[in-house]
Amino acid sequence: MTEPLLSVRDLRVSFQMDEGLVRAVDGTSFDIMPGQVLGVVGESGCGKSVTMRAILQLVEKPGRITDGTICFRRRNGADTVDLARLPPRGAEMRDIRGAEIALIPQEPMAAFSPVHTVGDQIAEAILLHGHRWKEGGRKLRRAEARDITVGLFRDVGISMPEQRIDAYSWQLSGGLRQRAMIAMALSCKPRLLIADEPTTAIDVTTQAQVLALLRDLQARYDTAIIFITHDLGVIAQMASYVVVMYLGRVMEEGPVDEIFHAPKHPYTKALLRSIPSLYGETRVALPVIAGALPHPFNRPPGCPFHPRCPDAMARCSAAVPSLQPVAANQLASCFLHHDVAEPA
Amino acid sequence: MTAVAAGQEAEDRVAVASNWRLVWWRFRRHHLAMASAGLLILLYLVVLFPSFFSTQDPERTDARQAFIPVQSIHLLADGALSPWVPAIVGKRNPTTLRMEWTTDPKKRVPIRFFGAGPEWKLFGLVRTKLHLVVPADPTQRIFLLGSDRLGRDQWSRIMHGTQTSMTVGLVAVALSVILGVVLGGISGYVGGKTDQVIQRIIELLQSVPTIPIWLALSAALPRDWTPIQVFFAITVILSLVGWTTLGREVRGRFLALREEDFVLAARLAGCSRMRIILRHMVPTFVSHIIATSSLAIPVMIINETSLSFLGLGIRPPAISWGVLLQEAQNIQTLALAPWLLIPGLVVIVSVLAFNLVGDGLRDAADPYSH
Amino acid sequence: MTDSLLEVRGLQKFFPITRGFFQSVVGHVRAVDGVDFTLKEGETLGLVGESGCGKTTASRCILRAIDPTGGQILYRMRSGKVVDLATLPQGELLPLRAEIQMIFQDPFGSLNPRMTLLDNVGEPLLVNGMKNRRERADRVAELLRLVGLRPEFMHRFPHAFSGGQRQRIGIARALATNPRLVVADEPVSAxxxxxxxxxxxxxxxxxQRLKLTFLFVAHDLSVVRHISDRIAVMYVGQLVELAPTAEIFRQPQHPYTAALMRAVPIADPRVRKDDGILGGEVPSPAAPPSGCYFHPRCRHATARCRAEAPELREVAPGHFSRCHFAGEMTF
Incomplete structure (x- = not known):
């Protein structure tokens, strides 16, 4: 049994707004093993992005991690470190961020500075964490960093890398920019890559290219990836293990095949039924999830999904079901499958 | 259950809240801006009724009462409510042979609130003698903020200066807004050649250094104009130079709004051009214009003050903050009568208040930003 | 023009590229250059393609939100009169505005935030002559019920509603004047x-209830497949394939359509595939490649594709393709 690379336990993040307290993440727990691709799927407001920002200690004011642990196994130590307790601007967090956990953001245009070439920005990151590339901690020279960048560009499938590294981000097309972003994320040989909706802003044929690239890189470097998306198709194609989130809580998690072929939670089931497929009958009414996503200030009491759940029982509005094993490798937070409630 | 019901009620209240109400709700939360808004209301009351707030005629001179120091108001006398100011005692300096004044708290000059003083006309029509503060004995004079070299009461002069300076700011900004909205709107909505011409004019105006252009324009004003004429000429000059920023902003808003889906929706609904501009585009940036203008007023006030301070703007006998500050131009007077710097303090406080209100409004102006 | 509601012939829209201080025109972006289709009353045509393919520009030309550069857009009005929307002067558009309406992509930007639902949804009614406020309120209430919202909501402002509810409001506004043709631009992608x-x-x-005709513009193939009777695929400003939905999915007759279908991630982990991913990038419509615009990315490309631009032709009944080899090979 291998130890998890990252283990999130009962994480809570809340935002103190003028209108009230928004509990964006409300008791989320999951593990990621080394080299695993974990898919986190959920709709807007489910807390998937906030969870990832919490892992990187990038939660912006007025947000705050109020509870829970984020245990990360560092490269050189057998011990784990609780990221939730580290000072966000401290040396250790800075060392982890980028070098051991890297982020691929949704909008690569915003992630690159428009006044420096993409190559310079990546080389800068390499120089900053230079000891990852040279034995004995010798300082890297700028020319070496440039060579590494060209190599990275070739790795992520950018043609003519020698010319392209001198381009500015706005000169690159959406697909190339996302590839450059991936090269940047890989520049410090991270052990965990967080991809936050990396293909939402790009077209479907380019998305297919980027997904193939990520799968290929994952196989080559054995990097663990947390893949966040709202697109169930992308999750099915990418992930080996899936976490389904709704309003800041994990509804269900398990191996990808079980989630898609034997879902346990009513939310997962309804979500899967409601998407039009490439094979189903056309021009007929789709099964829908009734109602709308509640406003973040008006969280329903009890199970967050119960007002929209077709199988809701009296108990669902009274207590919050906890995340419990419901099948061999599967966990769900639903009273249909167990009766363990969260402590009130 | 009641908490849920209360939450529902609050949500319903927000649901039917118009834009202005949302702006107000957001503005209300800026405590500093709210306090500044209160101060500005007070200042504009002074603008409306400067004589009511004065203790005496701002033009009354008396060489024997030059450089009288600040007489501060005390509310309690011997534990009872009976407002007074300390009396002035004069002593001739044996070396300079000048009168030097000090306050003597032992001798009290009783004062009255809302008492009768020199007669003035409300809006130039109704005769009244009501003043905020007057000495109980009408033959006496009190100097709440001291007096200048001609023995004029600085408090009363500041009240009248406030009227001039604040009005210049308001009128100049109003003119700028009209020019900016009309020209910026035409530029942004019509586009093409018209836009090019207006933009080049704005660039030209902005590239001319402002101080020399004011100097040139005010120097061109005929010497024999009355203070009122000079006053209006100065406001026109200030706004001719000042509309460009607002013009750019309005143009930018028009360009951005032209691309908005709801404007296209209005077009597809069959709305006429005029209706799209007036019903759909203008209301969306009125709050921004108000915010921008409230930030432009202090700039105008400072500009007027600087011009007048340099002797090129409003000239005595008219009174403005800049004119008052002229009194504080040489170091000797300052050493002798530091209270003559108080008008500067008034400028700073009012400019600060405008800026705080403007910032608060700007933050509140777009309630849909998140 | 036979019995169809709308017939688009050779639609073109070029945007000038200007340079320098005097804004001299140095070239054109051929955003739409060759779109032909017909739309029968009561059917749904799905218009798909990737960003920049000209599908939105084409739909805006049909709405006359922008003026087309060339081609014809023949529309049969309720009165039976056929007009060419491409050349109709601005002044004569008002009666058509009531018949052709649009549903927007962004549920947040498409409603005027400073108007209540009554004013937002009632705006088309007002400008089309329903001056009585009482009458308008009744119609708005009816429309809100139609799209599944409570009529009491009409005095609320858009900011009180979620994205899905706002989209319903946008639909209610589009239906206010009883349109016959509704152009829906990515109505569910946000x-x-x-x-x-x-x-x-x-x-x-x-x-079904109102006998509407839909032009459904979207990039998501599974959504388009679900809702459309026929599908038109665009690439770099041109229509490259047009066929009934079942037909185009059974046997695509253009290599781009086939690649697009393969690129859709299937929501089933048991169907994973890495083969047939389309390489390369979409060319710029300002400088399209020679011959067939798709040839640089096409694995079947020949010398003929590089030199000769293919025409849109009918390869099977009702199945059109812009490929030299359509009907001769499987893509």
Whole structure:
């Protein structure tokens, strides 16, 4: 049994707004093993992005991690470190961020500075964490960093890398920019890559290219990836293990095949039924999830999904079901499958 | 259950809240801006009724009462409510042979609130003698903020200066807004050649250094104009130079709004051009214009003050903050009568208040930003 | 023009590229250059393609939100009169505005935030002559009920509603004047997965109830497949394939359509595939390649494709393709 690379336990993040307290993440727990691709799927407001920002200690004011642990196994130590307790601007967090956990953001245009070439920005990151590339901690020279960048560009499938590294981000097309972003994320040989909706802003044929690239890189470097998306198709194609989130809580998690072929939670089931497929009958009414996503200030009491759940029982509005094993490798937070409630 | 019901009620209240109400709700939360808004209301009351707030005629001179120091108001006398100011005692300096004044708290000059003083006309029509503060004995004079070299009461002069300076700011900004909205709107909505011409004019105006252009324009004003004429000429000059920023902003808003889906929706609904501009585009940036203008007023006030301070703007006998500050131009007077710097303090406080209100409004102006 | 509601012939829209201080025109972006299709009353045509392919520009030309550069857009009005929307002067558009309406992608930007639902939804009624406020309120209440919202909501402002509800409001506004043709531009792509199905169902239901004709513009093939009777695929400003939905999915007759279908991630982990991913990038419509615009990315490209631009031709009944080899090979 291998130890998890990252283990999130009962994480809570809340935002103190003028209108009230928004509990964006409300008791989320999951593990990621080394080299695993974990898919986190959920709709807007489910807390998937906030969870990832919490892992990187990038939660912006007025947000705050109020509870829970984020245990990360560092490269050189057998011990784990609780990221939730580290000072966000401290040396250790800075060392982890980028070098051991890297982020691929949704909008690569915003992630690159428009006044420096993409190559310079990546080389800068390499120089900053230079000891990852040279034995004995010798300082890297700028020319070496440039060579590494060209190599990275070739790795992520950018043609003519020698010319392209001198381009500015706005000169690159959406697909190339996302590839450059991936090269940047890989520049410090991270052990965990967080991809936050990396293909939402790009077209479907380019998305297919980027997904193939990520799968290929994952196989080559054995990097663990947390893949966040709202697109169930992308999750099915990418992930080996899936976490389904709704309003800041994990509804269900398990191996990808079980989630898609034997879902346990009513939310997962309804979500899967409601998407039009490439094979189903056309021009007929789709099964829908009734109602709308509640406003973040008006969280329903009890199970967050119960007002929209077709199988809701009296108990669902009274207590919050906890995340419990419901099948061999599967966990769900639903009273249909167990009766363990969260402590009130 | 009641908490849920209360939450529902609050949500319903927000649901039917118009834009202005949302702006107000957001503005209300800026405590500093709210306090500044209160101060500005007070200042504009002074603008409306400067004589009511004065203790005496701002033009009354008396060489024997030059450089009288600040007489501060005390509310309690011997534990009872009976407002007074300390009396002035004069002593001739044996070396300079000048009168030097000090306050003597032992001798009290009783004062009255809302008492009768020199007669003035409300809006130039109704005769009244009501003043905020007057000495109980009408033959006496009190100097709440001291007096200048001609023995004029600085408090009363500041009240009248406030009227001039604040009005210049308001009128100049109003003119700028009209020019900016009309020209910026035409530029942004019509586009093409018209836009090019207006933009080049704005660039030209902005590239001319402002101080020399004011100097040139005010120097061109005929010497024999009355203070009122000079006053209006100065406001026109200030706004001719000042509309460009607002013009750019309005143009930018028009360009951005032209691309908005709801404007296209209005077009597809069959709305006429005029209706799209007036019903759909203008209301969306009125709050921004108000915010921008409230930030432009202090700039105008400072500009007027600087011009007048340099002797090129409003000239005595008219009174403005800049004119008052002229009194504080040489170091000797300052050493002798530091209270003559108080008008500067008034400028700073009012400019600060405008800026705080403007910032608060700007933050509140777009309630849909998140 | 036979019995169709809309017939688009050789539609073109070029945007000038200007340079320098005097804004001299140095070239043109051929955003739409060769779009031909017909739309029968009561059917749904799905217009798909990737960003920049000209599908939105083409739909805006049909709405006359922008003026086309060339081609014809023949529309049969309710009165039976056929007009060419491409050349109709601005002044004569008002009666058509009532017949052709649009549903927007962004549920947040498409409603005027400073107007209540009554004013937002009632605006088309007002400018089309319904001056009585009472009458307008009744019609708005009816429309809100039609799209599944409570009529009491009409005095609320858009900021009180979620994305899905706002999309319903936008649909109500589009239906206010009893339109016959509705152009829906990515109507569900900004919505959450659990809300998409609700809106798709609503559109299908409204179409049946009100006998609407839809031009459904979208990039998501599974959504387009679900809602459309026929599908038109665009690439770099041109229509490259047009066929009934079942037909185009059974046997695509253009290599780009086939690649697009392969690129859709299937929501089933048991169907994973890495083969047939389309390489390269979409060319710029300002400088399209020679011959067939798709040849640099096409694995079947020959010398003929590089030199000779293919025409859109009917390869099977009702199945059109812009490929030299359509009907001769499987893509």
């Amino acid at each position: 919505l959450d997965v659990s809300i998409q199905a609700q809106v798709l169902n609503l559109l299908l239901e409204l179409q």
